[in-house]
Amino acid sequence: MVSLKYSIKVLFPVLLLAGVVGCSCSKRPDPSELFEPGIYLLDTATAEGQSGKTSVLNFKILLVPARDAEVTVSYTHDTVNPELISVVYPDETIDIAAASSDYIQVSEVHEVVFAPGETEKTVSVTVTGDDLYEHNEAVAMKLLGSSNEYKRKNAYGLILNDDPPPIASVNVKTAAGEVVESLNEGGDLGQDNKQVPLKVEITLDKVSGLDAKVAPQYEENPYLNNEATYRSDFALYSQFDASNIYLNRLKSDDVITIPAGETKVVYDLVVIDDGSFDGEGSESLILKLNPRTDVSVNSTGSKAVIEIFDNEIDPASIYNVLLDGQLNKGIVDTGVNTKVGTINGQDADVFGAAFNFQYLDAQGVATNDQDLAKCVKDMNTGLVWEIKRAFVNIEEGADPVAHALANRHWFGQRFTWYEPEFHLNGGRSGTPGQETCFLKEDSGSSETKSCSTSYYAADVNLEQFCGLTGWRLPSIEEMRSVSNYAIDDVHSFAFAAMQNNNVNEYPGEDGFWSNESAANDTSSAWVVFFKDSSATPTTARSLYESIRGKFGTETSFFTVRANGILVNDGGNP
């Protein structure tokens, strides 16, 4: 079967002729009343029939008017000519029927002989039935030779599809193939910040002759628990490859194709553990299939629902079980040795903890090679910090996705603050921003191209940056822990490499988002300025509230953006 991707024309409307042939009028019209004298080959159509059965395409040859002598007419199969098939079906794709599999070809050249007085002969072509849902298919027939009598030499027989489209259904399964209806957000306690890999299977109830197209949709949660959020709670991929996550990420409304002849496609679903207690309770992910073309869905199989349980532990309960003195995060050096007059030693450091950092490479392995370093671990707090990078120029015309990936950790990237979890956002989620992060802004353009902090963290988690997931915005105190108050410069990172040792390029004017909403105005989130400028001493290292977009107003383009640096509990919270 060859698919014709454009409309096909015939000389006469099939419907008109079908009306003549199939007319149930009390008096059958004489062709001579309709047609001028000549010989006509007429179009025809038949339902295909089911598998194992046959049906017949009856091509009529009309002789107008009846003659006194015999008339012999030769006919044979023709190649379907796309340009000759009618616009009678302008909204339909007509495929070319395949000889032997779709119909039994009449062998070579045949003749019909009109006896004197006869006006109609029938040429029958046997059609092979099947159970495949497919387009209507055309078989071409033509009269042989040339004669002034031939008023219509070419005709098409349509094999009409009589099979219903396949029914698609969706399931979420484990790698072992078991259907999942609920799971824990991450691993067990002590193995947190994991991604749980699952499979989404979209299956058809039968083989189809056509590509079936469906679109997934993350449906709003009608239940009492929370709604799982795309990218921060889960992500769906055609093939999971963290290095290439922009290319194969399935967005809601992307169209998924199940090729003709196949009944199943499988996608990678990743459930993401946010790694922090936020009292979010369970969340539901509802994946609904919307039929697009050549497929249908029914109410039972069109949705997959999984409930994701929050298994994080309330930090208050950790305080209770923590033995006094066994502290996981103390307070490290300020960098300042206070001495006023003769008074020394007022700047006591808990544990005597001077700054102590260790480079980690892309896999999270300790290294002393600055070129390999991607992250740095604070040996006092155990926190692992992202190292921000200088902008990497990629040749013009390069794939924008490659460009974005190369600059994922660019320190100039700014973000809108966005946190969909209620217990972290205090009731105002902020502005999601665009899907793709890390595209350099056009200079001078007022158009915002930034993505949000939440999307940024989600992407870095999926990358498993430095071998870790659970990347998140830091708290104010965590940012303060890596601030060196002795540095009086445009930045005050305790570890210079955190901003790539490149003070000149560093956008020190901008603050860095914390993960904390402001208590006196939850439409604001806290920003930490590492900058310490003598020109504006009152703002040095102060904490400022910055306005973020109003809750739920996606049309709010005027949203405050700031820098972001990510932190990780290092798998050892």
Next chain:
Amino acid sequence: MKNTFLLFIIFVLPGSLAAATNPNLCQSALISTTPDERFTEQVDPSIVYDRRTGLFWQRCPLGLSYDAVNNVCSGTMQYSYTEALNQALALDNGDPQFAWRLPNIKELASIAERKCAKPALNLNIFYNFDERIPLFWSSTVKDSQHVYIINFENGTTDLRNPDLNASVRLVADGP
């Protein structure tokens, strides 16, 4: 319906005014950074121990006296930066467990309660915040004209001339 709406306004307005004078404005949706569980009381009820940082804190600002019966601190006292340092040294009674001193900026900021404002403090742990004097000295100096302070009205960091006055909350490392 109209009458009901009017009644609603009449009763809500006085409530809103009352809320503005509450000692503490807390967002129930936000997670507490200094929950009660983080602190343990000591034999001396004027001191709390912070289990997260391992620091001992005075529950009253320096210069105020603690009323253990009513859990309040009475008095008002502010110090210049140098006075504060000297006052802390003067409290040194040779007890190595409680060598009281000014907290550095990171220590002082660690007791800010981010769930709340006006003040940004857990008032179950730290008593009697006087909103007229919300600035507290840290020991951390930027230069001879600037010392880091925390404004506990909302927890922001700022700089202050050491000759000016501010409140003081002393800290000790413990044993």
